[in-house]
Amino acid sequence: MSEIGFDLKLLEIFISIVECGGMTAAAQKLGLTQSSVSQGLANLEQNLRIQLMDRSHRPPLLTPLGRQFYEQSAQLLNRARQVSLEFRRKEQTPLKHVRIALVDSLATSVGRELLEVVKQRTAHWSLTTGQSHSHADALLSRKVDIIISDDAIANHPELYRRQLIREPFVLVLPKGTNSAPPHTLQQLSTSLDFIRYSQGTVIGRNIEQQLQAWGINPPHRLQLDNSFAILSMVKAGVGWAITTPLCLLQAGLLSGEVECLPIKEGNFYRELTLVAQAKELGSLPEQLASDTVNILKNRYLPILQNSAPWLASGIQLGN
Template sequence: MRHRPGLHRDLPHDRQKTKPARPMRHRDFDLDALEVFVTVAELGNMTRAAGQLGLTQSAVSHVVRQLETAFATQLFDRSIRPMALTAAGHRLWHWSKRILNDARQLPAVIGGKDAPFVPELRLGCIDTLAAPFMPRLLQQLRDGVPSFSIAAGLSRQLREQFMARRLDVIFTNESFDDMDQVDSARLVTEPFVLLVPRNAPEVADEAGLRALSQALPLIRNTADSSLGRMVDQHLRRLGLEIPRSFAFDAVDTMMAMVAEEMGWSLLPPTALVKSRQHLGRLRVLPFPAASFRRSIFVIARKGELGALPARIHKVGRGILTQGYFTELFISWPWLKPMIGR
């Protein structure tokens, strides 16, 4: 049989020179057998197929009989000339063509640096960005990726899943600068803003922030979350040690608490977009002290997904710069110059 890229050859060129292939078990077949079958099916003659494949007629006939034994059905109607496929044979011909075509693409798909095909993309996203960002992202990626699985949660959880290879790409506020075999691309930088009940007084400076912290409890992220740690550290730098009253791992609940006048909070604008249904019942103010910001990064392993991580970053940037924050900018125009790369 002539060698064709992507197919392993172990069929005998002559049954007298080489031991016959081992008997097939049910559905236990190789690519060579499928190619022999497809060639016979398309030429309608075992002798002509043998000539094209560089085999003896007896070797071709042997392969066809093995397939019929493996599938426990007749694949060719030999009572007519030229012989023709049975219904079962036609089904096997259809699927064999697909299997052989996929097999020929394997070297490029598996080993190629810029492999265009990813059968399933496993994405992780911090909770504050997950919606509506992720649906918009998937809508633009689905033409090149047939299947997705999505995990949303805390940055620590996403890091653990990424390191365990349960996720391929993550959106997180950790840069992974401590890892050499990781590509990290900044997606957006955003400020923390002050969320207060609608009837709360203005908070124009650090003194106003201290007065607010004495009048109302701080609605916090949980201490094990990245946002929670960032807020606690920044408030300590300002000399604000605020007692713990409420801590949540979901920004939607935090904003609902502020809307119900249960306290005040500090969150980035992506969190406000995610839980925008509460915005009409609270006020958003600039943080009145030293600048307080965070960045979100796209993280992927070096060289494993070809050009796909760069495309994900480009699509993600497009989403965030083309109308994602429009509702916030209309209500609080001072926010617009504070969000960037």
């Protein structure tokens, strides 16, 4: 028994004795034996070190302290029942307000369809986009409830996470550049400017780490913080970039405005993961994860297979 001196079961026994007018009736109501009810009352009195009922009367009567305890414990038990009912219902009905943050590329490419399923799952919601590192901070500080990000926040095992998509990074060149001999990244670094993602972005840091692993360090001249700006500069012939198919779709450049090629140095990938507070949202994170995978399968993959079929085989949906 904790320092409180009672648990809700003992309170329920005591309140039932008072309200039913005796131990026999209370035992019938609770589905217990009369001896269990009597022992429960005795344990409660022993833990509290007060006499709650005068057993010299039939049925037993409340003592003055017992009456005070009854009034307060009845309120406490009623509140506990309300809390239990409220959170059992949350598993069956939409939550009141769910705050979601996701990467720009997903919001732009399949955002409308994703919002439709969010509306079906929740009665009230809000959605923000932006850079992944800010979403991770917002989740950990409980400013949002769910994120879809390329930062899976791996060092927090208490969080729910499910991978939604694994997509390859690709080389993007201005239109017509591919008519020259095959390009290596080192060759490109000496002939065209590399248009970087900002180091403040998760995708930018991942690309830089991979370039360093390959021993490639293009001059630091152009650094932008979003895919649309980067790919618009590639389209204008300013330089080359490394990005992903979803980012190309976001910028509307899967229809031939730029050259999209495999990276000769090797394959590396971006993973988008749904991450949420694990114990507070019931089945909602798993439902939204499955919904998002289905949207990507039915909305995104057909576009990719039509415009860049060689890329479609490198896409993995779900875990």
